[in-house]
Amino acid sequence: MKIFKLALIIGWLVILSGCDKDDGYSLGDYWITIGYIEGNQDDFMVVTDGGDRLYPSVNGAPWYEIKNGDRLWVNYTILGDGKEGSDIDYYVKINYFEDILTKNIVTLTPENADSIGHDPIWVNNPDENIWIANDYLNIFFKYYGAPTWPHFINVVSDINNPATPEGTPILELRHNSKGDPYESPANIGFISIRLKSLQEEGKDSVKFILRAIDDNGEYALDQELTYVYEQDNDSITPSAILLKTLPEKISVK
Numbered sequence: 001m002k003i004f005k006l007a008l009i010i011g012w013l014v015i016l017s018g019c020d021k022d023d024g025y026s027l028g029d030y031w032i033t034i035g036y037i038e039g040n041q042d043d044f045m046v047v048t049d050g051g052d053r054l055y056p057s058v059n060g061a062p063w064y065e066i067k068n069g070d071r072l073w074v075n076y077t078i079l080g081d082g083k084e085g086s087d088i089d090y091y092v093k094i095n096y097f098e099d100i101l102t103k104n105i106v107t108l109t110p111e112n113a114d115s116i117g118h119d120p121i122w123v124n125n126p127d128e129n130i131w132i133a134n135d136y137l138n139i140f141f142k143y144y145g146a147p148t149w150p151h152f153i154n155v156v157s158d159i160n161n162p163a164t165p166e167g168t169p170i171l172e173l174r175h176n177s178k179g180d181p182y183e184s185p186a187n188i189g190f191i192s193i194r195l196k197s198l199q200e201e202g203k204d205s206v207k208f209i210l211r212a213i214d215d216n217g218e219y220a221l222d223q224e225l226t227y228v229y230e231q232d233n234d235s236i237t238p239s240a241i242l243l244k245t246l247p248e249k250i251s252v253k
Contacts, residue, residue, distance in 0.1 A: 025078045030095055032075045034192075036134070041066040045088070046074050049133035055082070058093040071136070071192055073098040101153065101252055102136075102192045105171065108156035116154055117176025119143070120215040126223050130210065135229070137193040137210075139173060145180040147187050150251045152176040155193045155210075164209065169198060173212040173221070187250045195227050204229050 035048040044066050046054040057079055075095040082088030108116055122142045123129055129140035137155065145151060154174050163169050171193075198206050205228040214220035 025080065027077060027093075030075055030077050032073060034100065034133070034138070035072065035074050037066055037068055037070045037072070039066070040068055044068075046076075046092075046094075048074070049136075049138075052089045053082070053087055054090050054092045055088045056094045057091045060094050061096045064097040071100045071102045073100060100190065100192050102194070103154060104194050105197055106154045106156045108158045108172070108174075110160075115152075115176065116156060116174050117152060117178075118213070119151075119175040119177040121153070121173055121175035121212050122214060123173070123212060123221050126221060130223070130225070132195065132225065132227050135195050135227075137171075137195050137225075137227070139191050139193070141173060141175075141189050141191065141212075142186055143175055143177070143189070144183055144186055145177055146182040147185070147250045149180040149182065150178055150253055151180065152178060153189065153191050153252050155191070168224070169206070169208040171208055171210050173210065189250050189252045191252075198227055199229055 033048045033050065035046040035054070038045045038047050038053075044056070046056070048054065054074070054076060056076075074097055076092040077095060079091045079093055082090060106112075106116065120143070123139060124142060131138050139155075141153065143151060152175070155171050156174050157169065157171055161170060198208060200206060205226055207224055207226050210221065210223050210225055211219045212221040
């Protein structure tokens with residue numbers, strides 16, 4: 001058994017060193033991006049929002065429970081290119097996974113308005129920090145309070161004001177601080193919202209408005225976006241989905 005394990009380790013070292021040399025990839029480099037799981041714990045692929053299919057030759061996060069369809073952050077190192085004609089773009093070493101807060105659009109009603117919350121929330125540089133990929137609306141947001149205090153974040157459609165007079169759907173990013181008494185520091189969070197409920201039969205895209213109120217109760221964010229069904233991933237801004245750092249872990253639900 002020890003001989004087998006030693007042979008396995010040596011084999012991986014040969015593979016890793018070969019990939020590092022032949023394909024021009026360094027084992028010291030890593031990427032952080034968003035993707036979803038295709039498969040199960042024993043055999044899976046990560047499909048990124050950029051359209052790349054990553055096969056985990058080495059899983060450095062075996063404790064993470066893999067579930068088909070899960071949306072997550074993935075930190076990975078490229079070991080080599082996939083073979084021509086295969087459905088694999090890159091063989092990779094998974095460094096770690098991290099869950100993404102993923103939700104459906106919530107219908108806002110008088111009954112749930114208080115639990116949804118009315119607290120301020122911001123999106124800095126919306127053109128960079130809001131994007132749509134793989135039927136998800138993705139938002140980097142900011143709020144003030146204790147990082148360990150559980151805050152609730154949702155995107156809602158108001159049952160009493162679902163669209164503009166022209167018929168454009170209105171969505172609002174909402175925040176419930178859950179009574180957090182602290183007014184600092186500034187916390188950066190991230191959420192993905194499923195958009196398929198906005199699809200209309202016979203169309204391939206839909207425009208909608210995304211809003212969010214600031215501490216003056218005004219719409220500091222009031223932006224029109226276009227959701228293209230099954231969007232071509234090549235049109236996604238690479239800087240939005242290929243990162244080097246992640247925001248610090250905060251308690252949002």
